[in-house]
Amino acid sequence: MKIAVCGKGGVGKSTVSAFLIKALLDRGRKVLAIDADPSPHLARLLGFDDSSIKPIAQMKDLLNERSGRDGPFYNLNPKVDDLPEKFMKKKGNLSLMVLGAIQQGGAGCACADNAVLRNLLNRLLLSENEDIVLDMEAGVEHLGRGTIASVDHILIVVQPYxxxxxxADKIDRLARDLKIRSLHVVANNCQDEEDVKFIEEMCGCKPIGVFFTSQDARKAERQGRPITEAAPEMVEAADKIISALEKA
Ligand SMILES: Nc1ncnc2c1ncn2[C@@H]1O[C@H](COP(=O)(O)OP(=O)(O)OP(=O)(O)O)[C@@H](O)[C@H]1O
Ligand SMILES: [Mg+2]
Structure with a gap:
């Protein structure tokens, strides 16, 4: 399954992504994790040494070379098929690709870079050999229709405020415009059932999964330890989400 995780800044998209990845790995599946966060740190959460990882979005020479940028002109369909092999990090059944931010289209030269990043993302999403978890930046505006069409499930992470x-409401409307078939709310950082109820009432739907605030996850994050090893109850919550998505 291919899951995109989105939501407002700081709601726990990377945390939820990391636990979903862990739950899939625990089921013996092969997983491709894609970090498309402007300040990517999924690598650290998953226990990779991130000191040597540079997001593709920051590889200016590579992006220039591939986009063939020359004044206002650039290649709309740049070559990317060799990039996964070159830059993918691997650990057991887990592969990780750190893209960094894919900015919105519009003014300025970011368009040329984005053509490379978007092509690469679309290529990665075509992979049929593994489950995919895409940790995104806030919103869905920056994703093209092609990208959305190749994702099976969109999860919107929501906290009880x-x-x-x-x-989440805005994302929901955008996602519906893009005709996403499977769209679900995930409640995160809930203190109690009242928090879960608040989210349910505000969103007008029952969350597909609930993560309570975990002191162990907080502590592990602060210490730079892989959080997925620190909070088994969060792995359990993620596993329930995977089961629910399989039935969705
Ligand atoms: N259920 C939870 N229990 C305890 N701490 C949590 C929980 N969920 C998230 N956090 C903490 O909240 C902070 C923000 O989480 P995270 O980085 O996953 O958010 P994000 O949505 O990916 O942020 P950004 O928009 O900056 O990418 C982190 O320090 C994380 O450890
Ligand atoms: Mg994040």
Missing amino acids: RGSVET
Whole structure:
């Protein structure tokens, strides 16, 4: 299955992604994790040494070379098929590709870089040999229709406060415009059942999964340890989400 994880800044997209990845690996599956966060740190959460990992979005020479940027002109369909092999990090059944931010289209020269990053993302999403978890930046505006079409499930991470739910609402509308078939709310950082109920009422739907606040996960994150090893109850919550998605 191919899962994209989105939501407002800081709601726990990377945390939820890391636990979903762990739950899939625990089921013996092969997983491709794609970090498309502007400040990517999925590698650290998953226990990779991230000191040597540079997001593709920051490889200016490579992006220039592939986009063939020359003044206002650039290649709309740049070559990317050799990049996964070159830059993918591997650990057992887990592969990790750190893309960094794919910015929105519009003014400026970011378009040329984005053509490379988007082509690469679309290529990665074509992979049929493994499950995919895509840790995204806030919103879905920056994803093209082609990208959305190749994702099976979109999870919107929500915390029990109004601002987070309002963003979720916006994502929900955008995602529906793009005709995403499987779209679900994941409640995160809940203190109690009242928090879960608040999210349910504000979103008008039952979350597909609930992560409670974990002191162990917080501590592990602060110490730079892989959080997925620190909070078994969060792995369990993620596993329930995988089961629910399989039935969705
Ligand atoms: N259920 C939880 N229990 C305890 N701490 C949590 C939980 N969920 C997230 N956190 C903590 O909240 C912080 C933000 O989480 P995270 O980095 O996953 O958010 P994000 O949505 O990916 O942020 P960004 O928008 O910056 O990419 C982290 O320090 C993380 O450890
Ligand atoms: Mg993140």
